[in-house]
Amino acid sequence: MIKVNIITDRHFKVAAVDKRIYGSFIEQLGRAVYGGIYQKDSPLSDEMGFRKDTLGLINEIDVPIVRYPGGNFVSAYNWEDSVGPVNERPARVELAWQVVENNEFGLNEFMDWCKLAKTEPMMAVNLGTRGIDAARGVVEYCNFKGGTYYSDLRKKHGYEKPHDVKVWCLGNEMDGPWQVGHKSADEYGRLAWETGKAMKIVDPSIELVACGSSGLMMPTFGEWEAAVLGYCYDTVDYISMHTYYNNHADDSADFLANTLNMDDFIKSVIATCDYVKGKKHSKKQINISFDEWNVWYHSNEADKKIEKWTKAPHQLEDVYNLEDALLVGGMLITMLNHCDRVKMACLAQLVNVIAPIMTSDNGAWKQTIFYPYMHASRYGRGVVLKTITDSPKYDSKNYCDVPYLDTCVVWNEEDKTVTIFAVNKSFDEDMAVTCDLRQFDNLKVNEHIVLTHESLKAENTEINPDNVTPKESGATSIDGGVVNSVLPKQSWNVIRLSY
Ligand code: AHR
Numbered sequence: 001m002i003k004v005n006i007i008t009d010r011h012f013k014v015a016a017v018d019k020r021i022y023g024s025f026i027e028q029l030g031r032a033v034y035g036g037i038y039q040k041d042s043p044l045s046d047e048m049g050f051r052k053d054t055l056g057l058i059n060e061i062d063v064p065i066v067r068y069p070g071g072n073f074v075s076a077y078n079w080e081d082s083v084g085p086v087n088e089r090p091a092r093v094e095l096a097w098q099v100v101e102n103n104e105f106g107l108n109e110f111m112d113w114c115k116l117a118k119t120e121p122m123m124a125v126n127l128g129t130r131g132i133d134a135a136r137g138v139v140e141y142c143n144f145k146g147g148t149y150y151s152d153l154r155k156k157h158g159y160e161k162p163h164d165v166k167v168w169c170l171g172n173e174m175d176g177p178w179q180v181g182h183k184s185a186d187e188y189g190r191l192a193w194e195t196g197k198a199m200k201i202v203d204p205s206i207e208l209v210a211c212g213s214s215g216l217m218m219p220t221f222g223e224w225e226a227a228v229l230g231y232c233y234d235t236v237d238y239i240s241m242h243t244y245y246n247n248h249a250d251d252s253a254d255f256l257a258n259t260l261n262m263d264d265f266i267k268s269v270i271a272t273c274d275y276v277k278g279k280k281h282s283k284k285q286i287n288i289s290f291d292e293w294n295v296w297y298h299s300n301e302a303d304k305k306i307e308k309w310t311k312a313p314h315q316l317e318d319v320y321n322l323e324d325a326l327l328v329g330g331m332l333i334t335m336l337n338h339c340d341r342v343k344m345a346c347l348a349q350l351v352n353v354i355a356p357i358m359t360s361d362n363g364a365w366k367q368t369i370f371y372p373y374m375h376a377s378r379y380g381r382g383v384v385l386k387t388i389t390d391s392p393k394y395d396s397k398n399y400c401d402v403p404y405l406d407t408c409v410v411w412n413e414e415d416k417t418v419t420i421f422a423v424n425k426s427f428d429e430d431m432a433v434t435c436d437l438r439q440f441d442n443l444k445v446n447e448h449i450v451l452t453h454e455s456l457k458a459e460n461t462e463i464n465p466d467n468v469t470p471k472e473s474g475a476t477s478i479d480g481g482v483v484n485s486v487l488p489k490q491s492w493n494v495i496r497l498s499y
Contacts, residue, residue: 082106
């Protein structure tokens with residue numbers, strides 16, 4: 001049995017968690033919208049066409065913010081195509097995913113859906129094929145009270161009140177050669193500055209996210225962030241980060257070690273933001289919007305065979321297994337341990353497309369990754385405390401000194417609860433964990449939730465939706481304020497305590 005001590009202290013706070021760290025993403029891609037959150041004339045949908053079963057699961061997670069409409073999709077998107085009478089909306093050749101988009105579901109449908117999903121919209125503007133004019137137009141359409149062309153058009157479309165969209169992304173992955181309208185850092189930085197400036201004149205209350213690198217592996221990583229922020233530091237509030245991990249090599253130990261890569265990535269982006277801050281003698285701090293993160297690789301081969309120019313094909317439909325859920329849990333822990341700078345994040349994506357929720361015409365079910373995401377969102381609100389562990393470590397193909405334990409502690413002073421999230425990455429040994437929490441009087445165990453399975457490759461599918469589900473564990477006790485727990489090998493754990 002591996003033995004680990006977690007050392008923490010209620011006075012040593014990382015920061016309060018911004019609940020938007022538990023955001024997600026719906027792109028007009030594959031079956032995320034069509035057949036995912038929206039399916040006209042289905043017995044599973046309401047009168048507006050919104051799938052009630054997926055809404056139920058989204059409400060169970062409690063998703064605070066959802067990014068829309070892309071992703072790569074946004075870089076050739078005309079927002080005007082997606083508003084007004086449905087039968088007058090044009091069908092378009094959709095360049096990013098090479099499908100036909102008929103705009104049956106658009107901006108206003110998304111705003112209606114957000115209300116039912118009890119979430120906030122995070123909108124992206126097109127800085128690929130378009131620019132300042134389209135961006136200021138869509139802010140006016142969404143957020144301006146009335147008496148102007150676009151705000152009155154919104155009213156004509158049946159939306160008297162502004163949508164009041166607070167968070168806007170200035171394009172998507174503009175550093176990526178795959179992006180329609182791909183730009184150099186100088187081209188993008190200038191455009192982001194001028195576009196952001198115009199958008200904030202229309203509505204000074206909005207928050208803006210500039211595109212950072214599409215991943216740590218991008219050849220322009222680092223220089224991109226420094227150059228882009230060099231131009232638009234004063235008008236933006238966040239820089240984006242994106243990362244997807246894969247296990248193509250079928251090396252599970254190395255795959256789970258990717259939390260170290262994510263940790264390095266976050267530290268490097270923070271350093272670059274602060275370098276620009278110093279250079280500009282600025283008092284303003286740029287924070288991180290980690291607005292695309294997940295595991296993505298299972299569907300890569302299937303996607304190569306998709307027929308082009310169809311509507312809503314089965315695209316990016318990864319079926320996740322236990323080890324994916326363990327990495328997703330580890331990624332959540334990594335971001336929480338940086339919650340002083342990672343203020344927003346979006347699990348990419350939410351339904352059908354690399355998603356925790358899958359649907360068919362018959363219903364919806366939870367993938368393995370649903371559980372760590374739901375647990376973190378529901379129980380990970382409060383203040384993250386600094387933790388030190390003496391976890392034993394391993395070396396893998398691409399990483400050295402990988403701790404077997406990923407953990408973070410969240411204290412919710414209002415609810416008088418302390419929650420320990422933990423991943424035991426060992427495939428052979430259970431882990432005995434101790435954590436001295438004597439600073440919290442009369443601490444008791446509410447529950448210890450465990451997600452595990454004998455097979456790392458175990459999945460949930462439509463015909464076997466409960467193959468990997470969380471169970472109650474009796475393996476946590478408290479002795480004189482010290483928590484003693486056993487984390488099974490290859491497991492995600494949520495130890496919920498109250499005082
Ligand atoms: O989430 C899928 C895609 O991944 C997004 O459209 C894009 O931004 C990223 O490359």
